[in-house]
Amino acid sequence: MSALANHSFAKMNGIGNEIVVIDLRDTASGITPADARAVATPEGVPYDQLMVLQKPRLAGTDAFVSIYNNDGSEAGACGNGMRCVARQTFAGGDKTALTFETKAGLINCWQGPAPDLYTVDMGTPKFGWQDIPLAEEFRDTRGIELQIGPIDAPILHTPSVVSMGNPHAIFWVEDIQAYDLEKFGPLLENHPIFPDRANITLAHIVGRDHIVMRTWERGAGLTKACGSAACATAVAAARLRRTNRTVHMTLPGGELTIEWRESDDHVLMTGPAAFEYEGTFDPKLFASVA
Numbered sequence: 526m527s528a529l530a531n532h533s534f535a536k537m538n539g540i541g542n543e544i545v546v547i548d549l550r551d552t553a554s555g556i557t558p559a560d561a562r563a564v565a566t567p568e569g570v571p572y573d574q575l576m577v578l579q580k581p582r583l584a585g586t587d588a589f590v591s592i593y594n595n596d597g598s599e600a601g602a603c604g605n606g607m608r609c610v611a612r613q614t615f616a617g618g619d620k621t622a623l624t625f626e627t628k629a630g631l632i633n634c635w636q637g638p639a640p641d642l643y644t645v646d647m648g649t650p651k652f653g654w655q656d657i658p659l660a661e662e663f664r665d666t667r668g669i670e671l672q673i674g675p676i677d678a679p680i681l682h683t684p685s686v687v688s689m690g691n692p693h694a695i696f697w698v699e700d701i702q703a704y705d706l707e708k709f710g711p712l713l714e715n716h717p718i719f720p721d722r723a724n725i726t727l728a729h730i731v732g733r734d735h736i737v738m739r740t741w742e743r744g745a746g747l748t749k750a751c752g753s754a755a756c757a758t759a760v761a762a763a764r765l766r767r768t769n770r771t772v773h774m775t776l777p778g779g780e781l782t783i784e785w786r787e788s789d790d791h792v793l794m795t796g797p798a799a800f801e802y803e804g805t806f807d808p809k810l811f812a813s814v815a
């Protein structure tokens with residue numbers, strides 16, 4: 526039987542990014558992709574990402590956190606989800622800073638700068654073709670030309686590619702609403718250039734300290750916000766010398782502040798995390814899970 530049967534969960538959101546947080550640190554268990562898909566069904570708790578806290582594996586860390594998209598695929602990073610995990614973990618204890626281990630590395634979190642805000646150190650961005658990753662024939666990342674749709678359709682081309690522990694392709698456009706992301710998103714997400722698929726962002730640079738964006742997420746589709754995409758987009762814009770290293774990001778679900786810190790290249794993301802309700806998983810959800 527799944528470790529989730531009869532287990533409690535917290536339904537949260539990170540500026541509209543639908544998050545479920547499960548704390549399995551009191552068990553020796555983890556979950557399977559089939560468990561993640563079972564939770565995402567309409568009979569379960571529909572979400573964009575599932576954040577599973579497990580027993581710490583490294584000394585000095587508060588938990589190992591596994592991240593699942595609603596299609597059951599695992600991801601190395603989830604910025605909005607980490608703010609939700611931080612809020613839940615701060616609420617349950619007396620700490621002012623937390624360290625989580627994820628597939629992509631260590632993530633430090635702290636409350637602030639305002640009472641309802643949380644800051645997450647998302648680590649350092651990676652730009653190499655093997656880091657994203659890109660298919661080897663596209664190793665020259667400057668030459669990526671992606672044309673999607675009929676020739677008279679708007680052509681999305683020359684994306685910036687960045688890994689924040691998960692793959693991101695960012696297309697710079699004048700109008701982020703001018704493209705049918707629900708149509709083009711899955712085509713680009715699954716393009717052979719991205720052997721691990723990719724998160725696809727449309728971004729418009731408003732000024733040197735402000736970007737508006739929206740994202741088709743790998744494994745989850747169109748979401749109201751993608752924190753790691755906001756980090757990747759802010760870094761890519763600064764790298765193109767089109768913005769400062771601290772940028773205000775406007776996403777469909779809300780606002781984030783991203784700082785690509787000059788001293789150590791770490792990317793700090795600040796934003797809210799909302800608690801919605803708590804519940805317990807009905808064991809019937811997992812009846813067909815092996």
Ligand SMILES: N[C@H](CCC[C@H](N)C(=O)O)C(=O)O
Nearest residue numbers: 600603604605691751752753
């Ligand atoms: N879909 C992403 C994971 C969730 C990222 C997003 N929700 C965030 O806040 O960073 C991926 O497969 O890489």
